[in-house]
Amino acid sequence: MLQNSKSAFGWVTIILHWLIAVLILALLALGFVMRRLPLDPSLQFSLYQWHKSFGFTVLALAALRAAWHVLDRQPQAPAGLSALERRAAGTTHAILIVLALAVPVSGWAVASTSTLNIPSFYFDWFVIPHLPMAKSEAAESFWTSAHSILAYATLGLVAFHAMAALYHHVVRRDDVLVRMLSTRPQRRRELEKTKSSQVIAKRK
């Protein structure tokens, strides 16, 4: 149940997937708001600190996710997928797992190289030290750009990933989406068969 099986994802994969998904989308929105909207400077300062704390949370979860991806078995792709589709899916998933690590690390580099030298005080609980990097305006602006480019690339790939899942669910009518929601995805074709037989049963 916790681990992946031959045909289904376990709860560890499912919970990490959705937790990271929700946090990444919230962080993208927060990052956009705190950088692009004209805000009260005091509120902006707070939003940056929230962004850092949630970002470090994603980094920890993404590290677990990456380790789990390497250590646990991968369920088989649903039948009927071409070799190209399998390769595209596998590559997309691997890149997403790497980006989920790279985006927060590049954000950590921004905080570490910034000449503002603002400590990362994780949810006002403990200080996460800066990475051992030299502070300079040039380094800070480089990592700020890297962080934003990686973040937007993640958003693009997440959109592609979600569209693919919806395509499988709506057009292909396979269990690609459903098996990321439950550890026991009833085969959709079987499900429909059961439903229609119930309808028939009722009619009788």
Place this chain on the structure above:
Amino acid sequence: MMKQKSKASSAALAFCVMLATTFGPSATRASAPQLSDAAGSYGITAASRIHFSVAQVGGGGIAGDFGKFSGNFRIDGNNIARSSVNFTLYPESVETGERRVEDFLKSSAVFDSATYRTVTFRSTSITQTGPDTAAVEGTLTARGKTRKERFSVKLMDWNNRSISFKIRGSIFRSPYGMDVGTPIYSNVVEFDMNIKGQKR
């Protein structure tokens, strides 16, 4: 001949001792000033330094100076308690070596220097606490809020025309509506000032 030489050197020694006691290092001199000599009205000169620091978690913090200020004080020769000081600083002139920090300090998050152009201090009571130290109590007004604050003063140097003090104070910023950034940055602002006065 020998005797004469020894006599001469002991005379020189005595002269040196006398010199030392009369015109010793400034600290020695400052520790026992004649109040009547120091009495008078002074203007605070631009050579003064208004330094502040705010600690941050994990060590370090923000430190800087206010470049623009003005003020005056009066030392009462008969009764030090009747002395007084008025001081004004302009938060717009804050310098920290990092433009973004300065802009933040001037913004509505901290000083709101566009709305509140000055921070003022007016003494209400002065108590001598030692031969060259005193405690100054007064009202500090910042961001439209006024509170009683206390600074400690140490006489550093003086002569007939000028006088200088080291002034320290720990001010909580939250009562002035400036608590942004806590608890990453301390709620306490440490002031460490060198105030130089020129007799008027």
